[in-house]
Amino acid sequence: MSLKSKLIQYRDASYPIVFIESFEEDKSDKIISEIAASERLSVIEWNGASGACDFKTKEPKGTRKLMLCEMLEILSKDNLERKIIVIKDMNEQLSDYQTVARLKQLALKISSGAIKDCIIVMISPTLTIPRDLEKFITVLEQDYISEKEIEQIITEFAEENDIQVASNLKEQIAIALKGLTEMEINNILSLAVSTDGDITKNSLQFIFEQKQQMIMKSGILEMIPLKESINDIGGLENLKKWLGRKSKVFNNINKAKEFGVNMPKGLLIAGVPGCGKSLSAKATASLFEVPLLRLDMGRLMGKYVGESESNMRSAIRLAEAISPCVLWIDELEKAFAGIGSQNGNEVTTRLFGTFLTWMQEKTSPAFVLATANDITKMPPELLRKGRFDEIFFVDLPNAEERKKIFEVHIGKIPKKYLDNIDIKSLVDKTGGYSGADIESVVKDAVENAFCDDAKTVTTKYIIDAINATKSLSDIMKDDLKKMQDEYEKRQLKKAT
Ligand code: ATP
Numbered sequence: 001m002s003l004k005s006k007l008i009q010y011r012d013a014s015y016p017i018v019f020i021e022s023f024e025e026d027k028s029d030k031i032i033s034e035i036a037a038s039e040r041l042s043v044i045e046w047n048g049a050s051g052a053c054d055f056k057t058k059e060p061k062g063t064r065k066l067m068l069c070e071m072l073e074i075l076s077k078d079n080l081e082r083k084i085i086v087i088k089d090m091n092e093q094l095s096d097y098q099t100v101a102r103l104k105q106l107a108l109k110i111s112s113g114a115i116k117d118c119i120i121v122m123i124s125p126t127l128t129i130p131r132d133l134e135k136f137i138t139v140l141e142q143d144y145i146s147e148k149e150i151e152q153i154i155t156e157f158a159e160e161n162d163i164q165v166a167s168n169l170k171e172q173i174a175i176a177l178k179g180l181t182e183m184e185i186n187n188i189l190s191l192a193v194s195t196d197g198d199i200t201k202n203s204l205q206f207i208f209e210q211k212q213q214m215i216m217k218s219g220i221l222e223m224i225p226l227k228e229s230i231n232d233i234g235g236l237e238n239l240k241k242w243l244g245r246k247s248k249v250f251n252n253i254n255k256a257k258e259f260g261v262n263m264p265k266g267l268l269i270a271g272v273p274g275c276g277k278s279l280s281a282k283a284t285a286s287l288f289e290v291p292l293l294r295l296d297m298g299r300l301m302g303k304y305v306g307e308s309e310s311n312m313r314s315a316i317r318l319a320e321a322i323s324p325c326v327l328w329i330d331e332l333e334k335a336f337a338g339i340g341s342q343n344g345n346e347v348t349t350r351l352f353g354t355f356l357t358w359m360q361e362k363t364s365p366a367f368v369l370a371t372a373n374d375i376t377k378m379p380p381e382l383l384r385k386g387r388f389d390e391i392f393f394v395d396l397p398n399a400e401e402r403k404k405i406f407e408v409h410i411g412k413i414p415k416k417y418l419d420n421i422d423i424k425s426l427v428d429k430t431g432g433y434s435g436a437d438i439e440s441v442v443k444d445a446v447e448n449a450f451c452d453d454a455k456t457v458t459t460k461y462i463i464d465a466i467n468a469t470k471s472l473s474d475i476m477k478d479d480l481k482k483m484q485d486e487y488e489k490r491q492l493k494k495a496t
Helices: 003-012 025-039 068-077 097-112 131-136 147-160 167-176 182-196 203-218 237-251 253-259 277-288 307-322 346-361 399-410 423-428 435-451 459-467 477-489
Strands: 017-021 042-047 051-053 083-088 118-124 137-141 221-224 266-271 292-295 325-329 366-372 390-394
Touching: 003 017, 003 025, 003 118, 003 137, 025 042, 025 083, 025 118, 025 182, 042 068, 051 068, 068 097, 097 118, 097 131, 131 137, 137 307, 147 167, 147 182, 167 203, 182 203, 203 221, 203 307, 221 307, 237 253, 237 266, 237 277, 237 390, 266 277, 266 477, 277 292, 277 325, 277 366, 292 307, 307 325, 307 346, 307 366, 399 423, 399 435, 423 459, 435 459
Parallel strands: 017 118, 017 137, 042 083, 083 118, 266 366, 266 390, 292 325, 325 366
Antiparallel strands: 042 051, 221 292
């Protein structure tokens, strides 16, 4: 249901206060104007810049700028039937108890029917609801712009700036701009034109970088640049095979939908540290040819009532708006630690509930890729069927995998600086080493060879680096055994 229909519905049902969480006041104003015109309602506005003002012109009313509390006092004596009261920039004002009390009084009158056909609409990008108003407020989120609407914005932009954008490029740019507001889209397009003089295929990389910045500023998700490909993963053949099949769906989403294929929900990769879980998350997004968004649960935690849940909903909505995408949740076990236990945190439990429901009901191509070291600490509900499509266990690499991992990392050294390397001897000496250990051994060898003014990196340099490095299994012997036994017991699919 669109934001406009929801607003009409809430007003009809005497919901007293609706909170629209949005940066785009213009867009909300447009919707309110349309409702006011079609339902013959009048609109009163209060905002931080003008105080009480004319809704259309934003011209201040009266000779003095009124505080929100003062305006509410005046309104309480007026006939408010068939009125929409729009309030913006109110966060500061809501820390004043009198303002809150007046709003509460008004809300009570609306919800009890003492004032008919009236609704208060608050608009702000940040949600801070005083506890006293909580039960009167319904939070609505601004609709994200669809791909088709973005294409329309690009068309209008191209006309205004007298440039041509080919229709297939327009489609690609529209996908790249998904999840941004109209204002952000226009800003990026203007910047692209002022940088390149035109909008061409080259602008896509620029658009991607700009979008990355904007998403970072939103503070809810992080867009990770993709440098890794599936060929950068040594071993983990089962996992790669599984991803290869799912990539067929992601690379042909429309066809797959038409065929009746359910959108893959997500994947949990659990297991030993440093063995390629994060690497696999990045390679998955490359393979699926979609953006990678990282969700940091710690960042979602807010200090106000309902703020964390609101952040979680925003993150989910943003991921869905940007989809197709991979939504990566690192250290999943830490994000939802302690759920269900006696001292489990109430907010985390609610966040967990929101996340689970979304995972269960999700049909959008926002593919969740969660990584975890220790799934024994995770709430069992998360591991039940219907959440993740599959759970893979990543163990220390076997000999064949170590060979592949060495090949990947040695392959990064320019050939002219590389001697003939005896990989077999390296593999034999690295039982119990993780992928990260192997990477660091190769890096150390390169650095040592360079500092010695050697012409090439030789097998000896790498063997010396191996001898100087403690393997992961040496460092976490007991914990590793416990982890491996636990995963064995649960009969999880092996990524190898
Ligand atoms: P953690 O649980 O500590 O976050 P992780 O399993 O996510 O670890 P990664 O971050 O994926 O580990 O691995 C660290 C680095 O080790 C990678 O950037 C990569 O260079 C190297 N590496 C690990 N496993 C592999 C592998 N299978 N193939 C190639 N490189 C690997």
